[in-house]
Amino acid sequence: MTPTEVLDEFRSAGALLEGHFVLSSGLHSPVFLQKMFVFQDPTRTERVCKALAAKIREAYGEVDYVVSPAVGGIVPGYETARHLGCKAIFVERENGEFVLRRGFVIPEGARVVMVEDIVTTGLSSRECLAALREHPGKILGAACLIDRSGGKADLGTPLVSLVQLDIPAYAPDQLPPELAALPAVKPGSRNLKT
């Protein structure tokens, strides 16, 4: 799939949102990729994740485990693993920190790739990778559907993506006036209070 075809999937799913969004990192942006609008359609999800699996195989070779950060990474992690013919597990937040729960185990020597949905600053990916380093297994690298950092996010490990975009994101005290004028919404799950 070309980057244009992938973006067309997001566009036709209604996942390219404009407004005022507070991102997982705390940065603010006029654009939000609501990936769940893509993932609610299994056929669309299959198309993009099949393409991501092909890129992963080309970059990293055989993979035994895909590990994804919850919540957004779970669906693409599972579907990408289905095309790679490997296991799919996830880390989730416990007292704010990503950990492997539910008895998930990564065997010694397993070849592991981290699969994210969207990378903005790379913070969530780095947190997920840090959690994985507490376990056996060889981390080959990372992958995501859309890297909206324009390639600037540094995960400390290679990152492959289907699309690279350079979407503006601002510190809360540096908002352009037209963005500050709009009410802000925070769509993601980080710091959600139960």
Ligand SMILES: O=P(O)(O)OC[C@H]1O[C@H](OP(=O)(O)OP(=O)(O)O)[C@H](O)[C@@H]1O
């Ligand atoms: O590269 P970053 O700056 O970390 O931003 C990207 C992260 O933000 C979103 O997760 P979020 O924490 O909003 O929750 P979600 O997975 O439940 O959507 C997205 O799923 C990525 O994990």
Ligand SMILES: O=C(O)c1cc(=O)[nH]c(=O)[nH]1
């Ligand atoms: O940085 C984020 O939190 C983020 C950006 C985006 O476009 N989509 C998303 O789900 N999360």
Ligand SMILES: [Mg+2]
């Ligand atoms: Mg996430």
